[in-house]
Amino acid sequence: MSTSDKPEVVDRDVKDKERKEDDKDEEKGGFIDKVKDFIRDIGEKIDETVGFGKPDADVTGVHIPSINLHKADIVVEVLIKNPNPVPIPLIDINYLIDSKGRKLVSGLIPDAGTIHAHGEETVKIPVTLVYDDIKKTYDDIQPGNIIPYRVKVDLIVDVPVLGRLTIPLEKTGEIPVPFKPDIDLEKIHFETFSFEETVAVLHLKLENMNDFDLGLNVLDYEVWLGDVSIGGAELAKSAKLEKKGTSYIDVPITFRPKDFGSALWDMIRGKGTGYTLKGNINVDTPFGAMKLPISKEGGTTRLKKEGDDDDEE
Structure with missing residues (x-):
């Protein structure tokens, strides 16, 4: 073999070596790219699945x-x-x-x-x-x-x-901002009268000073004539108390006149008598149900006699 053949062998070996190294670099680069793509895909899927947002x-x-x-x-x-x-x-x-x-x-x-x-x-x-x-x-x-x-x-x-x-x-x-209704006992009308038991009707005047209507559902009350309590009751009563308006309500009461002393006789003689009325009203409003107190102290009322004009005050 001539010496001129040797470089040719050496060149071939070098080229084969370089080709193998290039192939390795390509394989390495492709692997890294695949890893990068994989990580990116995983990140996107995690972001889609575990994405955080404002409540x-x-x-x-x-x-x-x-x-x-x-x-x-x-x-x-x-x-x-x-x-x-x-x-x-x-x-x-x-x-x-x-x-x-x-x-x-x-x-x-x-x-x-x-x-x-x-x-x-x-x-x-x-x-x-x-x-x-x-x-x-x-x-x-x-x-x-x-x-x-x-x-x-x-x-x-x-x-x-x-x-x-x-x-x-x-x-x-x-x-x-609620305001309690003002109440007056204008007069008492006897239904039946005896010294042992008398049934009467209280004529009440209620003034609603609120800027909204009150739907009256329940009225509980106690009444004193002079210094003597003539009793009270809880009454289921349906009535509409107009805003900034006056309403009239009749409520029954039963009492024993012989227990009153001079207060009843003053009423019978037309003198009138001092009274106190206290209680509560349960009402519906546009803002919900309310329980509002009612009270009147130091008022004066009179007996409603048979034949009196109902409109007379």
């Missing part, structure tokens, strides 16, 4: 479970929906109730619970409005008024990846 929330209702002359108990209901695959903590709830930009009440509820994964929860926020505090602060808010309100709620949640978020909510409405 949805809405004030679904404002209820007044209890209201009287002194305060109103209010419950604000907030529905929160968690679209995430893990529970999220409801860190704080800030709330404010104002009227025409003036604060009526505010507060903070810390550590308000947890919203389940892919779930929803109704959170109830109890609030109490004390009317004396409101009337002392705002002179133009008077008993009998209806005032507009706005509920503002900030929900603070902690969502993985997204971090701490604040969800602001609002709801508007109206709430009353």
